Amino acid sequence: MCFVIAGKLKGRKSEIKRQLDEWELPEGERFEVPRDELSGANPTLIRRKEASNLTFGWSMSLNRELSDEEAEAMNCLDQILTGTMHSRIYGAARKKGLAYGVFSDTSVSFHDSSWDFGGQVNLETSGDLFDIIVREMQCVMDGKITEEELEAAKSYALGRYQMGAQTVAQISNFYTNRYFADGVVKDYEKVPESIRKTTLKCIIATASEFIEHNAWVLAGVSSGEKSELVELDDKLASLFGKN
Numbered sequence: 001m002c003f004v005i006a007g008k009l010k011g012r013k014s015e016i017k018r019q020l021d022e023w024e025l026p027e028g029e030r031f032e033v034p035r036d037e038l039s040g041a042n043p044t045l046i047r048r049k050e051a052s053n054l055t056f057g058w059s060m061s062l063n064r065e066l067s068d069e070e071a072e073a074m075n076c077l078d079q080i081l082t083g084t085m086h087s088r089i090y091g092a093a094r095k096k097g098l099a100y101g102v103f104s105d106t107s108v109s110f111h112d113s114s115w116d117f118g119g120q121v122n123l124e125t126s127g128d129l130f131d132i133i134v135r136e137m138q139c140v141m142d143g144k145i146t147e148e149e150l151e152a153a154k155s156y157a158l159g160r161y162q163m164g165a166q167t168v169a170q171i172s173n174f175y176t177n178r179y180f181a182d183g184v185v186k187d188y189e190k191v192p193e194s195i196r197k198t199t200l201k202c203i204i205a206t207a208s209e210f211i212e213h214n215a216w217v218l219a220g221v222s223s224g225e226k227s228e229l230v231e232l233d234d235k236l237a238s239l240f241g242k243n
Contacts, residue, residue: 053123056121134239141208
């Protein structure tokens with residue numbers, strides 16, 4: 001069992017330790033997490049007649065753990081692509097009225113890392129949204145990200161860091177996000193330095209590695225047909241064919 005205790009611990013640590021000791025739990029080791037060889041898969045559609053829109057998820061995997069530097073770089077890239085109303089993918093889609101929401105996120109686990117996109121879009125405009133996704137992803141692969149965009153993403157990340165320890169839940173989530181995944185205890189005080197050191201070179205190299213690894217899958221929930229999802233899948237596949 002792994003757990004994190006967060007809150008006002010000053011003057012209470014000895015009592016917390018006493019209560020934990022009373023449980024008389026034997027010390028143990030983490031179970032060995034199986035390591036799978038991940039590869040690409042055919043698109044998967046869950047048909048629901050009441051789902052008038054398409055809710056989609058696109059996940060790319062990499063069979064190694066990202067370093068803290070690489071993870072921070074990808075966080076900045078996610079901010080550039082989908083983080084704001086002016087972002088390259090979500091902002092462009094909202095401006096054209098194509099999507100209700102689009103997000104992207106990068107996570108690190110025991111043996112693997114994943115780069116995930118998702119959102120909700122009208123079926124009839126889904127192709128236009130995926131055209132934007134492919135276009136902007138190709139721009140990343142081609143190194144077409146500006147220093148101004150990076151600095152704006154860093155500024156946002158630093159602001160998020162400064163606001164990120166105002167509640168017990170925020171503090172707990174900061175540590176459990178990584179500790180529960182692979183046992184790493186992140187140093188909260190070193191986060192600003194990591195953000196400031198993020199470079200365009202690291203962003204482009206890490207994103208390109210996800211594409212080059214070519215292990216990904218698209219899934220969706222809608223009332224549409226599998227063929228519609230296959231068409232969207234083909235648009236994404238063009239990215240991997242170019243690299």
